[in-house]
Amino acid sequence: MSIDFKRAVDELQEYYILSVKGLLGIFRRPFYGKDFIEQMDYSGVGSLLIVCLVSLFIGMALSLQLAAELSVMGLKMYTGKVVGISIIREIGPVAAGLVFAGRVGAGMASELGLMILGHQVDSLRVFGVDPIKKLVTPRLLSSIVMLPALTIIGDAAALLGAYYIAVFVSNQSSYVYWTSIEHVLTFQNVFSGIAKPFVFGFIISSISCYMGLSTYGGAVGLRRSTTRAVVYSIVMIIIADFVLTRILLYALGFSV
Amino acid sequence: MIFLDDVTFGYGKRPVLQNATLKIAADERVAILGGSGEGKTTILKLVLRLIRPDSGRVSIDGTDITEMAEEELREIRRKFSIVFQEGALFDSLSVKENVAFCLREFSKMTEEQIDAKVRELLRVVGVEAAINLMPDELSGGMHRRVAIARSLAAFEPKMFLYDEATTGLDPVNAERICHLINELCKEGTGLIIVTHKVIDALRVAGRFLFLLNGRIVFDGNKDALLGSDNPAIVEFLNEFRYEVK
Known part of the structure; x- marks a missing residue:
């Protein structure tokens, strides 16, 4: 028990050091611009379709549920408003984060894990190249930049999906729906939804890089690190979402 | 030593x-x-x-x-110059980019000079024809040769x-x-x-x-x-x- 606890503390410390060094790498030379652009392409452009698809269907399902429930109370004209607030402040960032963790987090962990097992990271160290600067920093930065962008696009896809259900299935007015959405797009709501993905991007990439770089034990070890990267990222996103929601509601003056 | x-x-x-x-x-x-x-x-x-x-x-x-x-x-x-088991070439880089890796990182050579140096090293190890291939397109022997060329690229090992x-x-x-x-x-x-x-x-x-x-x-x-x-x-x-x- 005490050995497990000590190992957990050691791992937490190593994760913390890797994250801080990775972040500080943004401000120190050399800058690996090409790697950063490659990572943005992989994590951002590569995730675009799946984020749009998932968000579209989440928006449609949410709209269906709300329209059905609000119809009973004679309030279905509020579908747009409730869907808008839910997607922009809460569901959009979390959905994009979860998709990002599954696709990009797993990819980062397995790629870095394979580089460890294939001695590619050792080669970098022998050549005098800092693996954290070369491998971790571009991944951290690209995730922090691309996840908010993906969230905005995912929000738009979700609102379109919700629009389709509200107007063409629930027979609501298109004008009322978009006016409701327009009213929901306040600074507080948008800021609340955009601030989260910056943190989620950091969480996913730092956890995935750490898990990848601590891979050992061949194919089984690679499976273990990839699984842990995705599972820990998802759990941490959910926890961070709650904490951030509490902080943002307080900071932006919402009363609970 | x-x-x-x-x-x-x-x-x-x-x-x-x-x-x-x-x-x-x-x-x-x-x-x-x-x-x-x-x-x-x-x-x-x-x-x-x-x-x-x-x-x-x-x-x-x-x-x-x-x-x-x-x-x-x-x-x-x-x-030191080390060649790891299986070569440990960077998967995402071509043979040329692998060998040029250290030259780009640590030397102030121009692209023409790097190209000439890479070709020379690949000629020494006998795989010049593979310069534009990716690591997964190489045979086991070529893999090791490219890894040897890469290890020689930047430093004068003792x-x-x-x-x-x-x-x-x-x-x-x-x-x-x-x-x-x-x-x-x-x-x-x-x-x-x-x-x-x-x-x-x-x-x-x-x-x-x-x-x-x-x-x-x-x-x-x-x-x-x-x-x-x-x-x-x-x-x-x-x-x-x-x-x-």
Whole structure:
């Protein structure tokens, strides 16, 4: 028990050091611009379709549920408003984060894990190249930049999906729906939804890089690190979402 | 040049190398022999301080590197050129980009100069035609050759380290790699080759170490190795005797 606890503390410390060094790498030379652009392409452009698809269907399902429930109370004209607030402040960032963790987090962990097992990271160290600067920093930065962008696009896809259900299935007015959405797009709501993905991007990439770089034990070890990267990222996103929601509601003056 | 003083290392609870004491001069040609999992590669990793020993000291040119920080180790590591098992080429880079990697990182050469240098190195190792291929398009022998070219690109090593350089290669390619290793190892430059192929070790080395259960149980020249009556070594050499026959 005490050995497990000590190992957990050691791992937490190593994760913390890797994250801080990775972040500080943004401000120190050399800058690996090409790697950063490659990572943005992989994590951002590569995730675009799946984020749009998932968000579209989440928006449609949410709209269906709300329209059905609000119809009973004679309030279905509020579908747009409730869907808008839910997607922009809460569901959009979390959905994009979860998709990002599954696709990009797993990819980062397995790629870095394979580089460890294939001695590619050792080669970098022998050549005098800092693996954290070369491998971790571009991944951290690209995730922090691309996840908010993906969230905005995912929000738009979700609102379109919700629009389709509200107007063409629930027979609501298109004008009322978009006016409701327009009213929901306040600074507080948008800021609340955009601030989260910056943190989620950091969480996913730092956890995935750490898990990848601590891979050992061949194919089984690679499976273990990839699984842990995705599972820990998802759990941490959910926890961070709650904490951030509490902080943002307080900071932006919402009363609970 | 290299001094391992009573070094012990293990992965978790599994001991890999136990109480190893070893001195290797800068111009020596040493082969480390032994079965899989006996700690051969661990010695190379300790020499480069890619891993930290659990106990004991590691010194290079009289400098104790056991507790050295990663930044300080860079200068020490540049004294060596290592070719890892399977080559360890960067998957996402072409052959040209792999060989040019260190030149781009550490030299102020122009693209034309880098291109010329890469072509020259690939010509030396005999795979110039593969310059635009990706690592997954190379055969095992080509992989090792490109890895050797890459390790030569940026620095003037005092010693070459080869981790299972010929493992997995057919006899013709293995002999070619050994020939290349001998050609590159000029006067005054040493080498350490880790291998379980005795015939290849005999082609390139003059001093032989044999590891058994994480301990160095033999340290001597070719004649002493071939005449050893240690049962483990005798059994190990049977493969070589069979090949010679």
